[in-house]
Every structure is written in C-alpha cells, then in structure tokens.
Amino acid sequence: MRIPMKKILLLLTLFVSQAMIAQKTRPPFFKxxxxxxxxxxxxxxxxxxxxxxxxxxIRVQEALREGLDxxxxxxxLEYQPHKKDLPHPNRNRSYEVASAHLGSNDLLQLINGSEIxxxxxxxxxNAVFVQDANKLLHKDSLTGIEEAxxxxxxxxxxHPHWPAQRADGIARLDPFHEDLIAKKLLHGIEVVNELTYSEEAFQLALDNNLTILGTSDIHGLTDWLFEIPEGGHRPMTFVLSKDSSEAELKKALFKGATVVWYKDMILGKPENINAVVRHNLSAASKGYMPNTSIAQVALTNHSALPMQLEYLGPLSFQKQSRFITVPPYETLMFEIRTKTQVEALTLHFKIQNAWLGPKQNPILPIKVFL
Ligand SMILES: [Zn+2]
Ligand SMILES: [Zn+2]
Known part of the structure; x- marks a missing residue:
C-alpha cells in the first residue's frame, strides 16, 4: 500500500518530536x-x-534514547575482524566518528576508550578516559595497561567470569591481577557484563577496593538484546558525582562511588547502595482509620527499580503479608496494626533486590509520624 508523502512527513514529525519530549521529560532513574x-x-x-x-x-542515538549521561x-585494540572492509589504522576513529555525530549536545557526554x-x-x-588509543597497542598487555x-x-x-576464559564461570585473581592491583594499575572490575552477573567478582571488588561496574558490552542493538521496547534496560553504572562534569565523574569513578542497575536489581558498595536506597523510598502517614489502631501509610518509590521489600518488624498488615513490592515511581498504600494509637512508628524494611555484598541486602529504617 502506498502512503501519501504528506502523511509520512506528518508521522515522522510526530515520531521525532515525541522522542525529543521523552528525552526531556524522563524522570531520573534514581533520586x-x-x-x-x-x-x-x-x-x-x-x-x-x-x-x-x-x-x-547508532551508539550515540541509542544512548540518547535510553537516557544515558x-x-x-x-x-x-587487537581484535579487528572487519579489517578487510574497514582497514583503519587509527584506533581513535570510532570515538572521532561518534563525537562528530554527537556535536555539541549537552544531554550526552562521550569519552575515548579501548579494550586491551x-x-x-x-x-x-578496558581503559576509559584515554588520550590516544593508538599508544595502547603493544606486544605485551602490561605495557598497554601502563601506557593507559x-x-x-x-x-x-x-567479564572476569567469562566462560571462554574461566571454564567454571568463577571470577578469581591470578598473580598478574594481584600485581596490577598492588601497583594501582587496575581500578575497577565488571560485576555485571551484558546479560551476566558474578557474585565472585562482587566479592573481589569489595576485598580489593575495586570500583564496581556493570556494562552492556553491546555488539548488536541494545533494543534487541535488552528488550527495551518490552520495558527492559541495558546494565548501567550510576556514578555518584558532585556535578556532571567529566572531571568530577572521573574522580568519583576512581573513588568507587558507583551503583550498578542490572535487570530488576541494584548492587554496589554498602555506602553507595545505602545512600541510593535511602533517597528513593519515603513514607508518609495518612492517619489512623476512624476508631481503630490501624495506621494508614503511603510508601513512595522515587526510582525506576521496583522496590521488593520485606518488613522485618513485629507488627502485621491489614491486607498483605510482610512482602511488599512498590512499583517504579509509584505510591503504595498499606494499613498496619499498631495495637494502640502511637505518635510515630519506625518500620524496618529489607530491600530484597538491592545488594551490598554477594548475599547481603540493605535494611532501611523508615520513620513515620502518625
Ligand atoms: Zn571482552
Ligand atoms: Zn567488549
């Protein structure tokens, strides 16, 4: 069927303007x-x-659509399977092409990097914030890492748990890594890579004070791999930074101030996870139900993560078990039996899908004034 050109243009305009509106009005993933x-x-x-x-x-467009900063x-650097068709001698070329495409756009920043x-x-x-990727290309990997x-x-x-290099899928340090860490040549580790998660890498990060990272390692399209049209998202590393400048973000990365968002969970070092959890869940009192000692409380989730909570206290709820999920950006009302009418209440919730260690969840006390 032929569609009139006018109609195509109209649809195209609508589509483009809607994409722009989505970019501008998207609420932050986390407060x-x-x-x-x-x-x-x-x-x-x-x-x-x-x-x-x-x-x-396309990488720039994907990042803009998905709200990356x-x-x-x-x-x-060394693996160039398209070399016959793209005989490029310059390892900075990908960054240069993407930069030219992005132009001056204050929604997204782009930095240069390489995979040794x-x-x-x-x-x-991986080395990011590199000045010249060509200089990282050496016969031995140590010289490249030193140059970075x-x-x-x-x-x-x-991906320290990649089965092609660790047949048991278990991340562990070799003397080479221990040496890099001791010499402060290695600063971070992927705990999440593409569609995989490593609790062992998480522990290595905590034990060796390495920055915790989650990345897409995307080769095809993010829409397809992470099922974004169906509500999915790529793994993201959130950096707790003083401001949005490249310099502050880099400083925060070296400090280890990160939280990884992967599928329906977040993970990171305790101080970072606790800070994010504390600022993204709040409670407000709606008073007591008339002539009862049943308090009504509104729990609000300010983030894109469904908050899967387990109530740890001795009280009970009027309508549900102690397990409560607050959907992204929503407020959930519940009634709790306090036995007598009280002025304030502290509720302790374990956040079951937030991790501050491989088997450890944060516990958040929330005070409600009734
Ligand atoms: Zn790789
Ligand atoms: Zn890769």
Whole structure:
C-alpha cells in the first residue's frame, strides 16, 4: 500500500518530536542525595571499528534514547575482524566518528576508550578516559595497561567470569591481577557484563577496593538484546558525582562511588547502595482509620527499580503479608496494626533486590509520624 508523502512527513514529525519530549521529560532513574548527581554511564560498547555490528552514530542515538549521561566506545585494540572492509589504522576513529555525530549536545557526554584484548591472564581490560588509543597497542598487555595509566585512564577488568576464559564461570585473581592491583594499575572490575552477573567478582571488588561496574558490552542493538521496547534496560553504572562534569565523574569513578542497575536489581558498595536506597523510598502517614489502631501509610518509590521489600518488624498488615513490592515511581498504600494509637512508628524494611555484598541486602529504617 502506498502512503501519501504528506502523511509520512506528518508521522515522522510526530515520531521525532515525541522522542525529543521523552528525552526531556524522563524522570531520573534514581533520586540522588542532596548536592550530588547520579550519572548514568555505559563504559563498554563496541561498533564496526572492532567486532560490533553498527556504525558509531547508532551508539550515540541509542544512548540518547535510553537516557544515558555518558558513554565510552571501547573497541578491541587487537581484535579487528572487519579489517578487510574497514582497514583503519587509527584506533581513535570510532570515538572521532561518534563525537562528530554527537556535536555539541549537552544531554550526552562521550569519552575515548579501548579494550586491551588478551588471553587470561589478564584477560580483557578496558581503559576509559584515554588520550590516544593508538599508544595502547603493544606486544605485551602490561605495557598497554601502563601506557593507559600514564594517560590518566580509568582501567578495569572486563567479564572476569567469562566462560571462554574461566571454564567454571568463577571470577578469581591470578598473580598478574594481584600485581596490577598492588601497583594501582587496575581500578575497577565488571560485576555485571551484558546479560551476566558474578557474585565472585562482587566479592573481589569489595576485598580489593575495586570500583564496581556493570556494562552492556553491546555488539548488536541494545533494543534487541535488552528488550527495551518490552520495558527492559541495558546494565548501567550510576556514578555518584558532585556535578556532571567529566572531571568530577572521573574522580568519583576512581573513588568507587558507583551503583550498578542490572535487570530488576541494584548492587554496589554498602555506602553507595545505602545512600541510593535511602533517597528513593519515603513514607508518609495518612492517619489512623476512624476508631481503630490501624495506621494508614503511603510508601513512595522515587526510582525506576521496583522496590521488593520485606518488613522485618513485629507488627502485621491489614491486607498483605510482610512482602511488599512498590512499583517504579509509584505510591503504595498499606494499613498496619499498631495495637494502640502511637505518635510515630519506625518500620524496618529489607530491600530484597538491592545488594551490598554477594548475599547481603540493605535494611532501611523508615520513620513515620502518625
Ligand atoms: Zn571482552
Ligand atoms: Zn567488549
């Protein structure tokens, strides 16, 4: 069926303007603590300039549509399967093409990066905030990692649980990694990569004071892999930064101030997870039901994460068990039996889908004045 050109143009205009409105009006994924920003990042992305399937401009468009604040394109330095068709000698090219496409757009920041691609050990290592990716290309991986550090890069270990390099899927340090950590040449570790999660990598991060990261490592389309039209999202690393400048974000990354959002869970170091949880769940009293000692409380979730709560106190609820899920950006009303009418109530909730260690959930006390 032929559609008149006018109609196509009208539809196109509608589509474009709706996409722009979505970008501007999207609520923040998580409310940041006062005076801070929670910046959404993806620091592990591929294009045709290594083994990805798309041109760099698509990565910029995806990031804008998905509400990211900062991304790094991190092409494999050594693995160049499209070399015959794209014989590019310049390892910064992907970044340059994406930068030219982005132009001056204050919705998204772009930084230069590379994936130093080796067998285990050390496996694959990402360097972001690099000045010149070409200089990281060396015969041995250590020299490349040292050069990245010389350039002031933030360096992290990719998918330490990847079955191709760890047949049991268990992340563990080799002496090479221990040496990198001791020399402060390695600063972070992926606990989430693409569609995988490693509790062992999480523990390694806590034990060795490495920054916790979650990345998409996308090669195809994010829409398809992470089922974004169906309500999914790519893994994101939120950086708790003083402001949105590149310099502050980099400082916060080195400090380890991150929270990873993966599927329906968040994870990170205790201080960061506690701060995010505290600022994204609030309660307000709606008073007592007339002539009863049953209090009505409204619980509000300010984030994109469904909050799966378990009430830990001795009281009981009028309409549900002690398990309560507050959907994203919603307020949920519940009634709680306080036995006598009281002026204030402290409710302790365990957040079952937030992790501050491999088997550990945060517990949040919420005070309600009735
Ligand atoms: Zn890799
Ligand atoms: Zn990769």
């Amino acid at each position: 940041a603590p006062e005076g801070m920003q929670l910046l959404s990042t993806d620091l592990h992305i591929h294009t045709v300039f290594s083994d990805g399937s798309v041109w760099p401009d 900062l991304i790094a394109l991190t092409e494999h 691609t080796r067998n285990m050990a050390p496996g694959h290592i 550090n010389k350039q002031g890069a933030f360096v992290f270990w990719n």
